[in-house]
Amino acid sequence: MNTLLPACALRNRRLHLGVCGSAAAYKAVDVMRMLQRSGVLVGVCLTEAAQRFIRPLTFAGLDAAPVYTRFFAEDEEGVFAHLEPGSCAHAMLIAPASATTVSRLACGSADTLLAAQALAFDGPLLLAPAMNPRMWAHPATRRNVDILLERGVRCIRPAAGRTACGDVGEGKLAPVEEIVFAAAAALLPQDFAGRHILLTLGPTREQWDDVRFWSNFSTGRMGAALACAAALRGATVSAVAGPGVPELPAAVRRIDVVSAADMLAAALDVWPGADAGIFAAAVADFAPVPFGGGKFKKGGADSLRIDFSSNPDILSELVKHARPEQKIFGFAAESANLEANARSKLRAKNMHLTAANLLGRPDSGFAGDKNTLFVVDCRGREEHWPAMSKADAAWRLLDWLSTL
Numbered sequence: 001m002n003t004l005l006p007a008c009a010l011r012n013r014r015l016h017l018g019v020c021g022s023a024a025a026y027k028a029v030d031v032m033r034m035l036q037r038s039g040v041l042v043g044v045c046l047t048e049a050a051q052r053f054i055r056p057l058t059f060a061g062l063d064a065a066p067v068y069t070r071f072f073a074e075d076e077e078g079v080f081a082h083l084e085p086g087s088c089a090h091a092m093l094i095a096p097a098s099a100t101t102v103s104r105l106a107c108g109s110a111d112t113l114l115a116a117q118a119l120a121f122d123g124p125l126l127l128a129p130a131m132n133p134r135m136w137a138h139p140a141t142r143r144n145v146d147i148l149l150e151r152g153v154r155c156i157r158p159a160a161g162r163t164a165c166g167d168v169g170e171g172k173l174a175p176v177e178e179i180v181f182a183a184a185a186a187l188l189p190q191d192f193a194g195r196h197i198l199l200t201l202g203p204t205r206e207q208w209d210d211v212r213f214w215s216n217f218s219t220g221r222m223g224a225a226l227a228c229a230a231a232l233r234g235a236t237v238s239a240v241a242g243p244g245v246p247e248l249p250a251a252v253r254r255i256d257v258v259s260a261a262d263m264l265a266a267a268l269d270v271w272p273g274a275d276a277g278i279f280a281a282a283v284a285d286f287a288p289v290p291f292g293g294g295k296f297k298k299g300g301a302d303s304l305r306i307d308f309s310s311n312p313d314i315l316s317e318l319v320k321h322a323r324p325e326q327k328i329f330g331f332a333a334e335s336a337n338l339e340a341n342a343r344s345k346l347r348a349k350n351m352h353l354t355a356a357n358l359l360g361r362p363d364s365g366f367a368g369d370k371n372t373l374f375v376v377d378c379r380g381r382e383e384h385w386p387a388m389s390k391a392d393a394a395w396r397l398l399d400w401l402s403t404l
């Protein structure tokens with residue numbers, strides 16, 4: 001998840017993290033660390049019950065600042081500790097949120113420092129509840145959560161499974177990655193809200209016989225960073241993913257495919273409802289004509305003969321069906337003549353935006369967490385970008401796409 005978060009946009013954003021008493025309290029540290037690695041500044045407030053499970057020093061020692069533990073502590077911003085997050089933090093997250101804190105928030109009680117801080121916080125407030133499944137299912141908790149949802153509080157639903165107490169049901173703290181994603185989204189602009197992005201990513205795999213296929217080295221990492229960036233900015237993302245693409249945020253609608261033909265069919269299905277198409281897939285340009293006889297048996301070099309047929313060009317097929325307002329953004333992976341090839345591909349394929357990289361260089365292209373891009377658009381704007389994380393490149397590419 002961390003490699004998907006855009007540090008360029010999250011750096012120096014401030015999150016206030018509330019931690020309640022729960023066996024899952026230690027996971028708040030993981031949430032904090034993941035966000036800090038992307039440059040988020042995190043302040044923390046632990047309830048008294050939370051301090052029975054995890055020490056304030058754990059957070060302070062890991063660069064949380066400030067760390068609040070009680071009302072009116074002289075070393076914790078004095079008498080205004082309940083107001084400080086409301087004036088400094090860009091978003092507030094309570095993870096894990098206990099039944100009692102959820103209840104306090106629903107009725108507007110301010111009898112603990114954390115509840116007072118939440119009451120005095122008028123930015124985005126997120127809760128990640130964790131409790132026994134019977135407590136979560138209780139009508140009182142349901143009602144409290146509904147009240148908070150109606151007020152615009154966001155709730156990251158607990159997961160189902162075996163809770164620490166041994167009971168099975170819904171009540172486990174949601175996966176850390178899901179909480180981190182929701183917190184990051186709350187810290188970022190929602191300028192893609194209401195937009196639907198179709199994304200193709202990863203390689204395709206073209207089967208030859210029962211056990212062999214033709215493919216390429218694409219890992220789908222650049223596409224995964226784009227899926228994450230668009231979803232973090234509020235877009236609805238339909239990601240048509242080839243084999244081996246890493247896990248995508250739960251907010252992304254993932255459609256797994258294998259071959260170029262499957263990818264085209266899935267993309268055509270999504271395209272009419274999309275505002276933009278981002279084509280980051282390394283589609284196999286050719287497919288072996290299937291052997292057709294089960295598993296090919298070795299019979300000496302002369303017996304092996306593979307014929308190839310051309311695969312459909314997915315981007316070009318979708319351009320044929322595009323409405324004028326649908327934006328087309330594609331990639332170009334080149335082994336030489338980067339600028340000239342990118343410009344001619346932009347024109348030949350009728351794209352609005354093309355991002356091109358050289359293959360076989362450090363910090364460029366397949367695999368790796370970084371990319372070095374030459375970017376060109378249909379208005380003639382061109383830029384060379386230095387090597388940067390794929391997450392940051394994705395963020396900047398979306399900035400650019402939204403201007404076209």
Ligand code: C5P
Pocket residue numbers: 200260279280281282283284285311312313314315316329330331332333345
């Ligand atoms: O392979 P090429 O350099 O032409 O790829 C340019 C763009 O076209 C990329 O965005 C790629 O995802 C897309 N493409 C496609 N279907 C193909 C080949 C390329 O959608 N068969």
